[in-house]
Amino acid sequence: MNGNSDSNIMVSVNCVTFNHKNYIRQALDSFLMQKTNFEFEILVHDDASTDGTGEILREYEKRYPGKVLPLIQTENQYSQGIDNISGAFNFPRARGKYIFMCDGDDYWVSPDKMQKQVDYMEAHPECTLCIHSAKIDLVGKAVTEGQMRPYCGNKVLSPEDIVDKSSGYAMSSMAFPSRIVKELPDYYVECPVGDTPIQMIAASEGYGYYFDEPMSAYRVGVAGSWTVEGKSGDYEKKQSVYYERMKKVYDLYDAATGGRLREAIRSAEKRTYYHTMVNTRQFKEILNPEYRKYYKELTSRTRFFIQLEYRFPGVYGFLRKKYHG
Template sequence: MSLYPVNDIMVSVCVVTYNHGKYIGTCLDHILRQRRKFRIEILIHDDASTDGAQDVIRAYQKRYPDIIKPILRVENQYSQGITNISGAFNFPRAVGKYVALTDGDDYWCDDYKLQRQVDYMEAHPECGFTFHSAKVVTEDGALVNGELMRPYHTSRVVKPAELVDKATGSPFASFLLRREIVEKLPDYYVDCPVGDRPLELMAADYGDSYYFDEPMSVYRFGIRGSWTENQMNGDYVEKQRKYAADMWKMYHRFDVETGGRFHEACEHAGRRVEFLTAVNTRNFDVIYRPENADFLQELSRHDRFFIDFEHRFPKLYHGLRRLKSGAPKQIEEKGSV
């Protein structure tokens, strides 16, 4: 017997995809196999893929016409300056009580993920957002350091200020929010170059969040066409500088919009972004400033070792790297939209 009204959609699953033809079938299969006691809809926005992804999506829509509701673009929207695809095209058509998110190259690996998140939020109306850790794999499926997508080491309530000033990224595919949080999108969301971080700020403005310290999704690292690959094309240092400036702008707007309730958290989070872009561009003067010591300690021991090695012995480091890749991973891998 269903716990929820059978005629109501409980969760709108918002999927964004571009040239994920190799992966979108896996993504959809794992959404459809969720063990749940409520209805869902799957809202897909494909941004003019050229690799056959739209054919895959059409085939799934034909099999599940009441669940899968795609927008299949002929012209790429991201290249026209619409950086937050979810907010522009998926959120406005969501009808579920909750909104779940994923990129088309990631997938859920726990068949009870949605049910567990919904059950918690139904029992805790003060909670606007739940998320969890993820397994991290390369394009060929090899496991990467799991700590990359594990922001905390225990399941627990996350208070609003802590969510604003979170040291480690969260997998986009873990997000479940109350729909009212995304019904009216603030300017700092619309103008942000990535979509995941402002959603966390919007959730913090709502109230408490809850984190499940279990890898209920899989995050693909280093996929062709990812945010990091796009950053690497052209003037990488300038792109990182602009990214930091845009993120500072987001935190400042959020700070104003929330009446300064999270001022210290916003300032600390903005400084962390500057530090991480210094790590990515190997600006050692910034990395080793005394005021950045806490941020340096937030990095893994592995990353701190290689940063220090490169700083002290640059010629040896780059010579060894040419022989065998062992450098730290990019801190910001994929900016979800």
């Protein structure tokens, strides 16, 4: 990696895609519409898509030579056990001073997003994570919030805020200095999701900043996505495995940071466990007073449906069947 590169590239956009034929054009166009006073490159990793995504990427590569730089696999890497595609394939080829994240089924909505985040990080070199709110673009039927808005108002984020957060950050909002992922720690490789360990690295290296402005969109319900695929098969077992892997990640992170963020780490680990209980509807644990802090963090809508299912399972089942068909 060339963190402070000898090129004139300021930003490397990191995009990971798999079978996103219906969405990848919007993602690429949203990157290309950015109004900046600097150069940027678009690094796209296609994990051997079978729906024609690769052909679209080749089309954009020809239209924007040297700008859109796809890496199109012939064999699916995720199925080979590589969870964090970005760290394995895109980060090492990034030439920019900063890396911006966005999966191929998400997109940006503000043409000034990149410039705003770069301006902040250039003015505040100690900032190692710059994020913002995101609107939710729903695919199909689901009960969800209208946006990912972890905070009300612009906010400086302490390392503890980043590690022990009550609400997730949209990956499509994330930007950070490329130098922090030049050498990836063990907990990054062990993590089953790609955005969480980046946030951990950022928290260990500096602080964060949040713009309370929805400058990107997060699609919910896309077929083949990590979230949708995770709900197939033995969901309870998958959630249990996920928690055990995350527990290991948190332990490794605690060791890597010398215990200075231990209180935040343990709270985050406990929250992860609690959310797997919510996801698998283990009501004894969900309503356990020990986890009241995390219960109160759930949205009012989520709490309503938990109580409805727990107290009136027949009514809940009827309404769910009627809504989902």
